[in-house]
Amino acid sequence: MHELGVVFHVIDEVEELAKQNDVKHINSVTLQIGTVTGIVPDYLTDCWNWAVSKHELMIDCKLNIEKIEAITHCSACGNDYNTIIYGKTCPNCQSSDTYLLQGNEFMIKEMEVY
Template structure:
């Protein structure tokens, strides 16, 4: 489970940002995770309490937004969701595509109190 290592790094980054900006209390951390990312949101949620234990984020809430795994069909130029359509273009049934979104993992927002 590499999620714990990633979340520990996120916590360190957020703490460094908070220190630079003189933020002392954080209420919520909002992350965005793409459907095609190697990170699994439920594992992130499970690891979060351990990652924030003993840090300034120990009492924060975690929110995760899922970003769609969209692709562009190389045959007909339709945009579709790879997960929902099982990687097959719903318009032309093509199998050749370019990934447009869904691999992202980022800190979207740090909500201070």
């Protein structure tokens, strides 16, 4: 399952940072996830809740998810449009000479610790 592997990645990263910063406990972690990453937030949260219970520093650590909308830019006419609705073809000029501006991010934004 995809989300589980992703959760392991995030936990590894934040645990490493926690050690570097002399942290006793991680209360919450905030992720920024683009809408075309293929990550399903509900599944991610389920995996998260299971996985954090196995890590002493992270018992009951809350997961916050901030969505980043997917926007595509058209090189032909300069239009920026919603990727989820129109995909790779520009709704303004029908060109497929387009590229994704944002929406495939998967970032650890911050963590609340003590």
